[in-house]
Amino acid sequence: MKIDEILSTLTLEEKVSLLFGKGMWDIAGVRDIPEVTMVDGPHGVRKPLDMDKTGVFEGNNPATAFPILGALASTWNVDLAYEVGEALADECHYYDVHVLLAPGVNIKRTPLGGRNFEYFSEDPILTGEIASAYISGLQENGVGTSLKHYAANNSEFERMTISSEVDERTLREIYLRAFEIAIKKANPWLVMTSYNKINGYRSEENPFLMKEMLRNEWSYDGVTVSDWGAVTDRAKALETSLDIEMPGPSLSKQKQLVQQIRNHEIDEALVDASVKRILEFVQKASEGKKKAKDRCDFEQNHLVAKQVAVEGTVLLKNDRNVLPIKKEKTKSLLVIGRHAIDPRISGKGGSAMVTPYKLDIPLDKMKEIAGNDITIHYVDGYDDFDSEQNEMKQQEAIALAKQVDNVIVFAGIPEELEEAEGFDKEVTDLPQSQINLILSVVKEQPNTTVVLSNGSPVTMNEWVDEVPALVEGWFAGQAAGSAIADILFGFANPSGKLSETFPERISHNPAHLTYPGENGKVHYHEGVFVGYRYYDKKEIQPLFPFGHGLSYTEFKYDSIHVNKEAIQDDETVEVTVTVRNSGAMAGMEVIQLYVHDQESSVIRPLKELKKFKKVQLNPGEAKQITFTLSKQDFAFYDVLSQGWQVETGSFDLFIGRSVADIRLTKTIHITATEEKKPVFTRKSLTKEWLADKNGKKIITDFFDQLSDELNMEDEYTLSFLKECPISAVISLFGQKWMETNDAEAKVDQLIAQVNQVNEETSKGGC
Numbered sequence: 001m002k003i004d005e006i007l008s009t010l011t012l013e014e015k016v017s018l019l020f021g022k023g024m025w026d027i028a029g030v031r032d033i034p035e036v037t038m039v040d041g042p043h044g045v046r047k048p049l050d051m052d053k054t055g056v057f058e059g060n061n062p063a064t065a066f067p068i069l070g071a072l073a074s075t076w077n078v079d080l081a082y083e084v085g086e087a088l089a090d091e092c093h094y095y096d097v098h099v100l101l102a103p104g105v106n107i108k109r110t111p112l113g114g115r116n117f118e119y120f121s122e123d124p125i126l127t128g129e130i131a132s133a134y135i136s137g138l139q140e141n142g143v144g145t146s147l148k149h150y151a152a153n154n155s156e157f158e159r160m161t162i163s164s165e166v167d168e169r170t171l172r173e174i175y176l177r178a179f180e181i182a183i184k185k186a187n188p189w190l191v192m193t194s195y196n197k198i199n200g201y202r203s204e205e206n207p208f209l210m211k212e213m214l215r216n217e218w219s220y221d222g223v224t225v226s227d228w229g230a231v232t233d234r235a236k237a238l239e240t241s242l243d244i245e246m247p248g249p250s251l252s253k254q255k256q257l258v259q260q261i262r263n264h265e266i267d268e269a270l271v272d273a274s275v276k277r278i279l280e281f282v283q284k285a286s287e288g289k290k291k292a293k294d295r296c297d298f299e300q301n302h303l304v305a306k307q308v309a310v311e312g313t314v315l316l317k318n319d320r321n322v323l324p325i326k327k328e329k330t331k332s333l334l335v336i337g338r339h340a341i342d343p344r345i346s347g348k349g350g351s352a353m354v355t356p357y358k359l360d361i362p363l364d365k366m367k368e369i370a371g372n373d374i375t376i377h378y379v380d381g382y383d384d385f386d387s388e389q390n391e392m393k394q395q396e397a398i399a400l401a402k403q404v405d406n407v408i409v410f411a412g413i414p415e416e417l418e419e420a421e422g423f424d425k426e427v428t429d430l431p432q433s434q435i436n437l438i439l440s441v442v443k444e445q446p447n448t449t450v451v452l453s454n455g456s457p458v459t460m461n462e463w464v465d466e467v468p469a470l471v472e473g474w475f476a477g478q479a480a481g482s483a484i485a486d487i488l489f490g491f492a493n494p495s496g497k498l499s500e501t502f503p504e505r506i507s508h509n510p511a512h513l514t515y516p517g518e519n520g521k522v523h524y525h526e527g528v529f530v531g532y533r534y535y536d537k538k539e540i541q542p543l544f545p546f547g548h549g550l551s552y553t554e555f556k557y558d559s560i561h562v563n564k565e566a567i568q569d570d571e572t573v574e575v576t577v578t579v580r581n582s583g584a585m586a587g588m589e590v591i592q593l594y595v596h597d598q599e600s601s602v603i604r605p606l607k608e609l610k611k612f613k614k615v616q617l618n619p620g621e622a623k624q625i626t627f628t629l630s631k632q633d634f635a636f637y638d639v640l641s642q643g644w645q646v647e648t649g650s651f652d653l654f655i656g657r658s659v660a661d662i663r664l665t666k667t668i669h670i671t672a673t674e675e676k677k678p679v680f681t682r683k684s685l686t687k688e689w690l691a692d693k694n695g696k697k698i699i700t701d702f703f704d705q706l707s708d709e710l711n712m713e714d715e716y717t718l719s720f721l722k723e724c725p726i727s728a729v730i731s732l733f734g735q736k737w738m739e740t741n742d743a744e745a746k747v748d749q750l751i752a753q754v755n756q757v758n759e760e761t762s763k764g765g766c
Contacts, residue, residue: 003279006033007272015275016257019238021248025051028282036285038146041102042069042118042134043346043477044354045091054228056353063091064301064478065345065356068455069103071312071474073120073499074549076590077614078133080308085137087301092143093292098285099144099190105131105178106153106194108456108500109530110511114156114424117347117455117475121499122531122546124174125609128181135186142291144189144284147182149227151175151209152524153194156424157516160230163197166524169602171198172637173528176213183218189281190223193242195230204231210240223281235266243274298357302479306360309476309483311588314496315550319468322406322447324490324552327373330405335363336381336397336441337410337434339453344412346475347455349421360481362410362451369489377404381441384414384431394437401445408488409438412453412473419455419475424516428459428506438463451484457502460543472496490552495588495614497549497658501531504543510534532659533605547592547609547658553583557663558622560655566669569634569646573668575627577655581617590614591625594659595633596652598667601676601691602636607659629653634670640679648672677758680751682744686729687722694757698750699726707733726750 007015014030022029025048029035040046040055045063048055066072066084075081092100104115108122120127135145152164152175166175182188191214193203203209204226214220225244231237234245234253245253260266315323325333340363346352367376381397383390401407411434413419429435439462442448449469452458453476464470471494473484486492503509510526517523529537532546558578567573577591591614594607611627631646638645648671655664678684678692689695703710703721710733711717721729730743 003276003283006279007276010275012261012268012271013254013258015271016254016261017249018275018278019234019244019257019271020250020254021244021246023052023249024054024247027244027246027248028278033279033282034286036098036282037096038099038101039092039095039097041088041100042104043067043352044356045088045095045097045100046354047095047097056349060353060355061095062355062357063095064298064305065354066305067308067312067477067480068117068346068352068475069120070117070455070499071476071496072134072308073126073130073312074314074472074474074496075308075311075614076126076130076497076499076612077311078129080311081130081133082137083304084308085134085139086141087304089138089141089143089291090293090296090301091298092138093289094296097143098288099146100138101146101148101192103131103134103145104148105182106149106151107175107178107530109154109524110509110515111428111457111500111503111506112425112515113154113456114419115347115421117419118352118421120178122501123499123609124177124181126499126612127178128185129612131178131182132185135182135188139186139189142288144281144288146190146192146225147179147188148192149194150179150191150203150214151194152198153196153203155516155522156422157522158520159422160195161197161520162517163200163521164524165199165521167527167639169637169639170524170527174530180218183214183220188222189284190225191220192225192227193230195227202230202232202237204237204242205233205240207240210242215241221277223277235260238266238270238274241270241274243277302358305477306479306483309480310486310492312474312476312496313483313487313494314472314498314548315470315487315494315552316472316544316548317464317468317470318550322449322469323471323488325374325406325488327370327489330374332375332377332404333366333370334397334400334404334407334445335366335376335378335410336407336437338380339410339412339451340378340408343480344415344453344475345477345480347419347421348415349418352421356478359478360483362481362484365481365485366408366488369485369491381409382431382433382437384433385416390433394433394440397437398440398444401441401448404445405447407441407445407448409441409448409450410453411438411450413455413458425456428457430458430460435462439466442466449488451488457500459503459505461505464543472498490585493552493585493587494549495551495590497547497590497592498544499546501535501542501546502544503535504541508535508540508542528605533608536606536659541660545658545660547590547656548660549590549658551583551587551589553581553585553587553619555587555589555617555657556580556582557655557657560653560664560666562653562666562668564668566671568671568673569631570673572628572630575611575629575653575666577625577627577664578622579615579617579625580622581619584619586616586618588614588616589657592656592658593627594654594656594662595629596654597634597636597647598650598652600636600647600649602638604636607654609659638676641677645676646670646672647676680754682727682747682751683725684751685722686724686726689726689754690722692754692758694761695754698754698757702746702750703729706730706737709733
């Protein structure tokens with residue numbers, strides 16, 4: 001298909017029609033241009049039975065229901081994320097789907113976010129790396145992806161109208177960083193805009209996001225598509241390079257756009273640019289079908305889903321080594337909770353509602369493993385909505401708990417208290433019925449394990465200290481049952497690490513004071529201090545920290561070495577870590593590398609995740625892992641100079657099992673090749689002038705002329721002056737001087753002088 005030739009033959013009406021969906025899930029289909037079908041992800045191929053409808057209420061074709069993205073991120077395994085992408089591509093081909101509308105890389109700002117289960121993490125590096133592998137797994141096997149929701153779409157409250165008010169540094173370092181990583185590493189075929197506004201502009205009309213960042217800075221040349229029903233002004237969205245509005249065909253909007261072009265209100269060149277990108281995308285999608293396999297192996301995909309569930313499960317507590325359950329010491333076992341017989345495999349609403357191809361039931365899989373060696377009893381144990389039934393069921397559970405060797409309580413968020421698209425959560429606690437049951441049972445049976453089923457952090461203050469063993473099982477997809485059974489009985493060794501912080505209480509969350517927003521705005525006043533960055537800086541100990549996860553074996557961190565202890569910021573440094581399995585069971589460990597700038601001109605987190613690696617280690621085996629760090633890993637975004645900046649100084653390299661469990665530390669020195677250039681204005685404070693070599697000389701000379709009261713050697717005088725702009729110093733101490741001089745003109749002269757000297761110095765002048 002010769003794209004320029006096709007473009008030249010299309011009428012204006014045909015070109016405009018390509019800027020809208022052909023239906024609910026299809027685009028293109030004009031003349032000989034083939035249609036392209038897109039369906040929801042990210043946890044499976046959600047193809048509606050009726051493609052003219054959303055499928056949210058009408059049902060979907062069966063497909064592999066993978067664990068939620070939060071569970072996938074908790075594997076910290078990029079290779080496994082690629083396998084998930086491969087499996088999804090396999091099923092997309094089976095259902096004749098060209099694009100999976102996934103993944104979502106929005107940062108988890110608060111545990112109350114309704115769609116948190118659809119997103120990876122609170123950290124942009126972990127999010128970006130896992131997402132890149134997921135995208136590559138799909139696209140290298142011929143199926144496109146749609147990176148979403150661009151951007152700062154971090155809650156469901158008033159999601160179609162609210163404006164996320166975020167400063168530029170926070171946007172770039174936190175909320176845009178995962179998009180940038182995924183675009184540069186994996187180049188998704190589409191980028192989907194979000195419903196919300198960002199700093200007052202609708203996302204699809206936002207010139208900073210769409211043009212300055214996406215098209216210019218990141219050089220993205222793929223297709224941009226709206227979220228369904230998001231566009232309010234098609235002409236404005238076209239001007240900022242939104243290519244496709246979904247769904248379609250929106251015939252009245254097409255007619256209006258054609259008229260605006262004919263009236264020269266819109267440049268037809270904008271239409272041509274979008275259509276060309278769309279045609280290139282259609283060509284890519286058509287060629288991708290050649291990579292379809294002869295058959296779709298749903299059973300193999302089920303095994304991939306199980307591996308994600310296994311590796312994403314996080315062992316939060318294991319006092320007295322209650323887990324794994326030992327057959328030789330266990331004759332009877334009580335399983336409590338309907339999640340064991342009717343597991344929640346995902347959140348609800350929109351893209352999450354995958355119809356599972358098959359479903360592993362936890363209780364059934366536990367009985368398969370136990371065989372005739374262990375007698376397994378089951379009771380509901382609680383009723384979240386009927387107090388009379390709840391009391392009866394709880395008493396039954398307590399009575400049985402006294403008679404068995406172990407108790408496994410399956411607890412979690414009931415379906416009625418939805419974690420879903422369209423609205424946020426109101427609470428993070430388990431229902432009181434479940435809390436009471438846990439506390440009552442553990443009093444009677446000290447060998448009690450709680451298995452959680454949820455899409456985002458739950459608070460556990462009332463009961464967590466009483467329970468010896470605690471497992472975060474997430475909404476773990478259709479293979480959750482077999483995965484959790486293997487972990488409980490030790491056929492699999494848990495290796496998951498939390499991809500988000502579990503706070504002790506929701507009020508500790510950094511967004512708590514400004515969430516959900518008011519008067520059409522939500523202010524991100526916490527800035528870059530999202531998740532663990534905040535808890536670290538505030539010295540607040542969370543319930544379970546970012547990166548935390550236990551194992552049935554032990555790992556020793558033996559040594560850390562760097563190939564250079566001093567570098568320039570345009571050089572790289574290699575960090576080599578030796579880790580050893582010192583326990584008796586094979587297992588996987590996630591080595592996490594965090595960076596800390598010891599001294600900075602801006603407020604920075606105490607630790608920032610930069611690299612990670614998951615490794616398999618047999619008992620007694622040791623491995624060396626080498627990470628390569630470059631300028632970006634040490635930089636912050638400087639809003640004054642409008643660029644990424646590394647400042648000369650010492651940086652700590654932390655190697656840990658979690659952000660709170662640091663095992664090894666190394667310090668290196670970095671010299672900036674381009675020192676941060678101060679930007680002086682009338683508002684610049686005296687301390688800013690004094691911090692600059694040339695500025696200090698210029699301002700000190702001027703103060704000597706201004707007044708004999710200004711003794712720059714006096715500590716008190718210096719402290720007083722530091723927080724004043726030059727104009728204030730003149731006003732306070734230079735009244736006599738101002739009788740014959742213009743204060744504003746003098747400040748402008750000093751600014752011009754220091755800027756000139758700094759420019760000459762940077763060019764090697766005197």
